[in-house]
Every structure is written in C-alpha cells, then in structure tokens.
Amino acid sequence: MNAPLTPRPDSAAGVSAHDLRIHFATKAGTVKAVDGVSFEIRPGETFGIIGESGSGKTTLGRALAGLLKPSAGDIHYGEHDPRALSRSQRKRLRRDHQIIFQDPHAALNPRMTILQSVIEPLDIIGEGDRQSRRRTAADALERVGLPATIGKRYPHELSGGQKQRVNIARTLTLRPKFIVCDEVVAALDVSIRGAILNLFADLQKEFGITYAFITHDISVVSHVSDRIGVLYLGRLMEQGPADAVSDRPLHPYTQALLSAEPLPLPSDRRDSRRRIRLEGEIPSPLNPPSGCPFRTRCPKAATRCAEQVPQWRELRPSHWVACHFAEPDL
Amino acid sequence: MAQHTERPRPAQDTPLLSVENLSISFAHPGGETAITRDVSFTVAAGERLGVVGESGCGKSVTGLALLGLLPATARVRGAIHFQGEDLSRLPASRLRRLRGSEISMIFQEPMSALDPVFTIGEQLTETLRSHRKVSRKEARERAIEALAEVGIPSPAQRLNDYPYQFSGGMRQRVMIAMALICRPKLVIADEPTTALDVTVQAQIIDLLREISDSTGTALLFITHDLGVVAETCSRLLTMYAGEVVESAPVDSVLYRPRHPYSSGLLCSLPGLSERGQRLPSIAGRVPAPDRMPRGCRFQARCPHATEGCEQPQPLQPLTDHRLARCWRSAELTLPGAVTP
Numbered sequence: 001m002n003a004p005l006t007p008r009p010d011s012a013a014g015v016s017a018h019d020l021r022i023h024f025a026t027k028a029g030t031v032k033a034v035d036g037v038s039f040e041i042r043p044g045e046t047f048g049i050i051g052e053s054g055s056g057k058t059t060l061g062r063a064l065a066g067l068l069k070p071s072a073g074d075i076h077y078g079e080h081d082p083r084a085l086s087r088s089q090r091k092r093l094r095r096d097h098q099i100i101f102q103d104p105h106a107a108l109n110p111r112m113t114i115l116q117s118v119i120e121p122l123d124i125i126g127e128g129d130r131q132s133r134r135r136t137a138a139d140a141l142e143r144v145g146l147p148a149t150i151g152k153r154y155p156h157e158l159s160g161g162q163k164q165r166v167n168i169a170r171t172l173t174l175r176p177k178f179i180v181c182d183e184v185v186a187a188l189d190v191s192i193r194g195a196i197l198n199l200f201a202d203l204q205k206e207f208g209i210t211y212a213f214i215t216h217d218i219s220v221v222s223h224v225s226d227r228i229g230v231l232y233l234g235r236l237m238e239q240g241p242a243d244a245v246s247d248r249p250l251h252p253y254t255q256a257l258l259s260a261e262p263l264p265l266p267s268d269r270r271d272s273r274r275r276i277r278l279e280g281e282i283p284s285p286l287n288p289p290s291g292c293p294f295r296t297r298c299p300k301a302a303t304r305c306a307e308q309v310p311q312w313r314e315l316r317p318s319h320w321v322a323c324h325f326a327e328p329d330l
Numbered sequence: 331m332a333q334h335t336e337r338p339r340p341a342q343d344t345p346l347l348s349v350e351n352l353s354i355s356f357a358h359p360g361g362e363t364a365i366t367r368d369v370s371f372t373v374a375a376g377e378r379l380g381v382v383g384e385s386g387c388g389k390s391v392t393g394l395a396l397l398g399l400l401p402a403t404a405r406v407r408g409a410i411h412f413q414g415e416d417l418s419r420l421p422a423s424r425l426r427r428l429r430g431s432e433i434s435m436i437f438q439e440p441m442s443a444l445d446p447v448f449t450i451g452e453q454l455t456e457t458l459r460s461h462r463k464v465s466r467k468e469a470r471e472r473a474i475e476a477l478a479e480v481g482i483p484s485p486a487q488r489l490n491d492y493p494y495q496f497s498g499g500m501r502q503r504v505m506i507a508m509a510l511i512c513r514p515k516l517v518i519a520d521e522p523t524t525a526l527d528v529t530v531q532a533q534i535i536d537l538l539r540e541i542s543d544s545t546g547t548a549l550l551f552i553t554h555d556l557g558v559v560a561e562t563c564s565r566l567l568t569m570y571a572g573e574v575v576e577s578a579p580v581d582s583v584l585y586r587p588r589h590p591y592s593s594g595l596l597c598s599l600p601g602l603s604e605r606g607q608r609l610p611s612i613a614g615r616v617p618a619p620d621r622m623p624r625g626c627r628f629q630a631r632c633p634h635a636t637e638g639c640e641q642p643q644p645l646q647p648l649t650d651h652r653l654a655r656c657w658r659s660a661e662l663t664l665p666g667a668v669t670p
Contacts, residue, residue, distance in 0.1 A: 052527035053498075159615045160385075189384040190554060191598050194609030201608075216527060219601035223609065243605060260532035262557030264599060264667040266581040277536070278529045281499050297529075 013078035013096070013177045014210060015064060016040040020073035022059050022234075031285045033059040035234035036073070041178075043078075046204065046211040048225030048242065050218055050257070054282045056234040058182055061214045065099035065180040077178065095125050098176040102183035104163035108155040114141070115151030118170040125174065133173075140169040144199060161192040168199065178210045185220060197224055218261055222246035227318075230254050233285055233293035236312070240319030250321040250328075252276075253294045292323070300325050344414070345372035346515055346548050347396070352408035354391055354400070362405065363619045365391050366572040369408070370645075373516065378542060378549040380559030380580065382595065383569035386616045389552045392569075393518045396550075397435055398425045413515070431461035434509040438521040440501035444493040450477075450504050451489035454511055461512050476507040480537060499530035503537070510541060517542075520552045535561055556596060556667070560584060568592045571616050571627040574645060578652040584667040588654040590632045593664035602667060626656070634662055 022034040033056040041047040051057040062068040064075060066082065074081060077097060082090050101107045108117050118137040122128065128136065138148055144165040155163055164184065171179060181200065185193040201224065203209055215221050221228055222242050229239040230251060238251040249255045256276045263270075278297045283289060289296050295305035302324075310322040352369040355362045366388040373379050381389050394400050396410055398417065410417040412433065417425065429435075437443040445453060454473035458464060464472065470489070477485035480503040493501060502522060509517050519538065523531040539562050542549050551563055559566055559580060566583050568576040568591060576589040587593040594612040596602070603609050614631040623629060625640040632639070638657060645655045656662075 052529065161615070190556075191384050191595060191612040192615075193600065194598050194603075194611030195613070197600070198608050198611075217600075218528070219599070223600045223603060223605055256529060260528045261601065262531070262535065262555060262561045263601065264556045264560045264584055264596060266560070266584045266668060268581070269668060275532065275536075277533065281497050281527070281530055 014041055014043045015078075015097070015178050015212070016076045017060075017064070018074050018076075020060070020063065020075065021071045022056070022063055022068060023071040026286070029286050032234050032288065033285060034063065034070075035288075037231070037234070037236050038073075039229055039236065039239060041210055041212060042226075044204070044208050044210055045226040046213050046224055048221035048228040049212060049214045049231055050216065050221045050228060051214075051231035052216060052257075052282050054233070054285060055231040056285070057214045057216075057231050059234075060231065061099065061180045061182045061212060064178075064212050065097055066094060067099065095121075095174045096176050097178040097180070098171045098174060099180040099182060100164075100167050100171055100184050102186050104160055104167050104187060105155060107167050108163060110155050112154075113151065114153050114155070114158070114166050117155075117166065118151070118173060121170055121174050136173050137169070140172045141166070143172060143203075144169045145195075160188050161196060164188060164196055165199070168196075168203070172203065172207075175207065176209065178212070180212045180214065182214045183216070184213075186215065186217065193220070200224065218246065218257055230257070233282065233288050235293055236320075236322065237294060238319075238321045238323075240316070240321075244316065244319050250315055250319065250326040251294075251323050252298050252300050252325075256297075256299075346375045346377075346413065347373040347550075348409075348411040349392075349396070350409045350411070352392065352395060352406070352410065354388070354395055354407075355405045356401075357403045357405060364572065364622075365619060366569075369569070369572075369574055371567050371574060371577060373548050373550055375515065376542070376546040376548050377565065378539075378551060378563040379565045379567060380551045380553060380563035381567045381569060382553060382556055382559060384554065384595075384616055386571075387569040388572040389569055390520050393435070393520050393550065393552050396518060397429055397433060398422075399435075427461065430457050430509075430514075431512040432514050433516045433518065434512070434514045436502075436505050436509050436517060436519040436522045438524050440498065440505045440525075441493060443505055444501060446493055449490050449492055450496070454489070454504075454508055457508055458511050472511065473507075476511045477504070479510070479541070480504070480507045481533075482507070499526055499533065502526060502530075502534055506534070506537065506541070510545070510547065513545060514547060516548045516550065518550045518552070521554070522551075523558060524553070524555070531558075538562060556584075556599065557601075560667075566592075568595070571622065572619070573627060573655060574653070575628065575655040576653065577645075578654075579650070582650055582652065585670045587664050587666050588648060588652060588659045588662075589628075589656050590634050590662070590664060591628050593666065594631075594633075596667045597665055599667070634658060 018038050020034055020037045024031045049057050063070055080093055115137055119133050122133040146165050185196050213224055225242040228242050228245040230237045232253055237253050256278045259276045280297050283296055290306050291308055292305045292310050295301040304324055310324045312320055312322050314320050315328045350370050354366045355364040369392055383389050395406050406418055451473055455469040458469045458472055474485045482488055482503055523534050563580050566580045567574055570591045576592045583592055597610040600609055612631050626643045629635040629639040643655045645653045647653055
C-alpha cells in the first residue's frame with residue numbers, strides 16, 4: 001500500500017511535443033487550433049504558455065494532459081510514447097499527467113462533498129482500500145492549506161480560492177508527475193491569486209512536479225515560469241527563459257503583449273512612448289494569414305512576411321523566435 | 331461625509347454626481363441582507379473615478395443602483411444627486427429619460443448586453459430616437475458617426491450587421507458607441523475590459539480615455555484591476571465589504587495607500603514582485619453580509635489589526651483630499667505599488 005502523499009521515486013519526468021498538430025473539421029472548414037508546435041518541458045520546471053483567446057493554448061493544454069488526440073505529431077512523457085503502449089499501460093501512465101481548469105466551481109460536482117470529490121480519483125484508479133483513500137484525501141486537503149472540517153462541506157459553501165485548493169488537492173492524491181494548469185488563477189480575485197501561485201510553487205518543490213502553466217496573463221506567467229512559449233494562431237512565436245522573454249522579448253507580438261499590460265504606475269513614472277498599439281484582433285483560425293500568422297497586426301510587417309513563413313531561429317542562447325526581422329541585441 | 335450639502339457652493343463646485351450614504355439591501359423571506367452601507371462619493375464633470383475591490387464588495391450593485399437598475403427586492407436608502415436631481419426619488423418615467431441619454435452604462439459582457447435579433451444600426455438608432463427628436467435618416471447618420479468614432483472600420487456597412495458578426499473587441503466598441511451616442515455627462519463602465527484580451531483591452535482603455543477627454547464625459551470605472559485604474563482614472567475609491575474604505579487621487583494611492591486593504595490589493599499584483607519570490611496575498615475572504623463584524627470589516631484579514639479595530643470605523647478625512655476608514659491610518663506606513 002502506498003504511503004499517503006510522498007513523492008514517488010521516479011517522480012520528475014519531462015514532457016515533449018514534436019511538430020504537434022491538432023486540427024478540427026468544422027462545416028466552415030478545418031480549424032488548425034495547433035499547427036506544428038514543438039517544445040520540451042524539462043523535468044521539474046514550469047513551462048509557461050501564453051496566448052490570447054483563439055491562440056490554441058487551451059487545445060494545446062488538453063492535448064498535453066492526454067484529453068485530446070493530436071491530429072499529427074507526438075507527445076512524449078519522459079521516455080514513454082502513449083501510442084506505443086497497451087491500453088492498460090496507458091491507463092497506468094494516465095495518472096501521471098493531470099490538468100486543473102480555470103473555473104474551480106464547474107470542476108467540482110455540486111452534489112458531492114468535498115471529501116468525496118477528493119477521493120474520487122483514487123476510487124477510479126483503484127488504489128488502496130477505503131481507509132487509505134480517506135487518509136490520502138485528508139492528507140491532500142491539509143497539504144493545500146484547508147482545514148479537515150471542509151471535507152464534509154459542499155462546493156457552494158466554499159469561496160473560489162478554497163474551491164481551487166480542493167481541485168489541486170484532488171489532483172495531488174494521484175501524485176502526478178506533470179500538471180497542466182489552464183488559467184488556474186484567472187477566475188480568482190487578485191487578492192488571493194498570490195496564495196494559490198505560492199501553493200503551486202511549494203508543491204513543485206516538495207513533489208518535483210512539472211507544470212505547463214497556460215495563461216493569458218503575462219505578469220502571472222513571467223512570475224511563475226522558468227521558460228515561456230508565446231503562442232499565436234496555433235504556432236509558437238517565441239520561446240525562451242522567462243526573464244529573457246519578459247524583459248527582452250524578441251518577437252513583435254511578445255513586445256506588444258508586454259506593452260499592453262496595464263501597469264499600476266503613477267503618472268510621473270509612466271513612459272508615454274511605451275505602448276505598442278496593435279490594430280485589430282487575432283484573425284480567425286479558419287482562415288489564418290499566409291506566411292507569418294501575426295503579420296496582419298504586426299507593426300513591422302513587410303511583403304516578405306506574407307510570402308515566407310519565418311524560420312524558427314535561436315537568436316540568443318536557448319531563446320528562439322519566428323520573425324524575419326528579430327535581432328539579438330534589441 | 332454629507333457635510334458638503336450643508337451650505338450652498340458656487341455652481342462650478344457642484345459635482346456632477348453626488349452619492350450620499352447609499353445603503354443597499356436585498357429583501358428575502360427571512361428578512362433583509364445589507365449589501366452596502368453609507369457609500370458616499372462624488373464625481374465631478376469630466377472626472378474619471380475608479381472603483382476597486384474584490385468580488386462581493388458592492389461595486390457593481392452601487393453602479394446599478396445609480397441607474398435604478400436593481401431588482402424589485404432591493405431597498406435603496408440614501409441620496410443620489412445627479413445635476414441637482416435626486417435620482418433615488420425620481421419617478422420611473424423621468425429616470426428612463428435620463429438613462430441612456432444623460433447617464434449610460436457599459437457592461438462587462440457585450441454579447442449579453444446586445445440584442446441578438448436586431449442589427450447594430452437598429453439598436454443604435456433606437457437609443458438615439460428614444461431620447462432625441464431626430465429623423466430616421468439623421469439617426470442613421472449619427473449612428474454611422476458613432477461607430478466611426480469608436481474605431482469600427484467601414485461603419486456604414488457594419489450598421490446592418492448583427493451582434494454575432496462582430497468580434498468581442500468590436501462588440502465592446504459597439505457598446506461604447508451606444509453608451510455615447512446621446513452624449514451623456516456620465517458613463518458607468520462595469521468591468522468593460524475584463525472579458526477582452528490584453529491587446530484589445532489596451533485599445534478599449536485608450537479609446538475610453540480619448541473619448542472622455544474630447545467630449546468631457548465623466549467616467550465611473552468599476553474594475554478589479556488597479557493597473558486599468560492607473561491608466562484611466564484620476565481618483566480611486568476602494569470598496570471593501572460594502573463600504574468605502576479609501577478615497578484618494580490615484581497617484582497618491584499608488585505611492586502611499588492609507589488603508590491596509592488598498593495596500594494589500596496593490597501588493598498582490600504579481601507584476602510588482604520579483605520573479606521566483608513568494609507572492610503576497612490577502613488571507614481569508616470578504617465576510618458574508620450576515621456576518622459583518624461590528625468594528626472594522628477588514629480586521630480579520632488585516633496584518634495591522636490591533637486592539638481598537640473592534641470599534642466601528644468612520645471614514646476619516648486626511649490631508650490631500652483623501653479619506654480612509656482606518657483609525658491607524660496616520661501611524662501606519664503602508665507599501666504601495668512603487669516606493670516614493
């Protein structure tokens with residue numbers, strides 16, 4: 001029988017995606033939600049994925065969690081390729097990669113007590129007996145900073161932050177190696193986001209968990225991530241160390257995203273030239289622009305951008321960009 | 331709080347909107363639940379006032395009360411003076427004439443605020459023609475102008491489109507066009523950019539600020555985002571648990587908040603902490619309306635709470651046109667968004 005909530009011996013495991021494509025057939029045509037994305041998430045790190053709505057970030061996250069089958073390309077978990085495994089092996093691998101969603105309320109069954117919800121994953125994988133499952137669940141609740149008495153309550157009695165802690169606890173019972181965090185603080189008040197983000201950091205330290213942190217909020221992603229990938233219309237525009245991407249971005253899209261972030265600065269500390277104003281909105285993924293997908297909104301766009309898809313170049317050490325005009329010493 | 335009504339002031343000093351001791355409660359079979367208590371503030375002509383606070387602090391309810399849009403179960407006490415008239419005492423017919431014409435509102439979700447079965451043109455001209463005596467032709471021209479003003483390309487053609495044919499950002503522009511078409515003196519914007527992407531949010535913030543500057547429209551900006559307030563407003567009202575806890579010029583709050591709650595909100599912004607450092611947050615949650623403490627409503631979450639905080643806290647005037655509902659305000663040095 002497993003001891004409750006101890007890191008598993010082979011805990012840390014990386015995840016890699018290679019030329020991943022996820023296409024959806026619709027009446028109006030094919031939506032290329034993710035269209036040729038490759039990256040590697042190293043064991044125990046937080047890989048931030050940032051993008052606007054329609055960038056394909058949620059689709060990518062669902063695929064990483066194993067909830068969607070890629071149309072082409074592959075995802076490896078450590079050395080495992082899920083497609084090479086038998087059904088039962090795949091089921092065993094399944095518990096290792098989990099996902100936590102944006103809306104903490106929708107993710108909980110309103111008719112189940114908190115404890116029932118936290119035990120449910122263990123019931124599904126059939127680990128341990130009734131007693132040990134209860135113990136693991138109680139342990140997980142305590143670990144995420146909730147009082148034991150909360151187990152008897154129902155979701156509607158909890159605040160948004162408490163519910164998100166419950167969702168983290170129920171994921172934790174499986175002691176996953178990899179968690180996809182899809183906009184996990186977006187629905188929470190700013191005042192408590194910090195506490196939840198700290199909790200993710202603590203659990204990572206204790207259990208060696210690898211995270212894919214998906215968000216539209218650049219201040220959140222740059223705070224929590226080791227490395228960041230910037231997604232636009234299903235393709236990566238830029239990828240690199242978190243500090244390099246957020247302090248010295250190479251791609252015009254990343255630069256615009258950063259400058260669009262409203263800052264709580266007094267008027268005399270503002271740089272009026274700071275803002276790069278993007279025209280329009282993200283185009284429909286049904287009919288993406290030719291060449292560089294960002295060119296229709298890019299302040300630097302030229303004819304070449306419509307004709308040629310920019311190469312994925314390593315302009316600075318481990319800092320990659322897909323832009324014809326990006327230069328290393330910007 | 332209501333002292334300024336005691337003696338008449340010169341006309342230019344009379345605020346456009348003056349809210350005095352606004353207390354809102356909702357009646358239910360078991361009694362009455364108080365949502366806000368003694369909310370008082372003013373908005374000068376052309377001024378942009380930001381209202382911040384966590385969800386459940388009474389921001390939206392206050393905004394809706396100004397326009398008389400609360401459900402029938404709501405009980406509203408206090409006074410809402412707009413250009414000399416008390417809106418809370420106006421007959422429904424007079425209030426309807428003011429709404430959309432002198433005061434208008436922009437909501438968070440443009441899709442649910444627009445009628446899906448009418449074209450944008452029909453909805454814009456309906457607003458205009460119900461308040462102003464204009465011909466159909468003239469209304470149509472004014473609608474085209476209004477769409478052009480908010481940056482919608484080829485406005486004459488877009489007039490015939492339905493809401494679903496617009497993107498999220500464009501829909502919010504339509505909402506702004508509709509709110510502004512009668513040239514109101516005051517626009518109440520309730521989280522107008524929260525549902526939008528950050529690049530589109532930046533466009534809408536710029537647009538609201540530019541239009542307010544050029545037309546002299548005052549703005550009551552309800553938001554949870556202090557960054558948005560810093561970029562749009564000149565004054566800030568912090569609400570907590572149904573009360574105003576701080577009122578001050580935006581810049582002075584960003585440098586030095588005088589209420590621990592404002593300070594806590596500012597420090598919680600992840601962009602202000604060093605990468606990899608632990609993020610500050612405010613422990614606990616807003617007390618439920620039926621469990622409000624008698625004294626300071628923030629005391630259970632306040633890192634500076636001591637003996638004395640269990641006493642009721644009045645909103646105290648400080649220097650620099652500021653108010654704070656904290657008796658320790660003068661002795662505490664609270665961190666803001668930047669160090670002075």
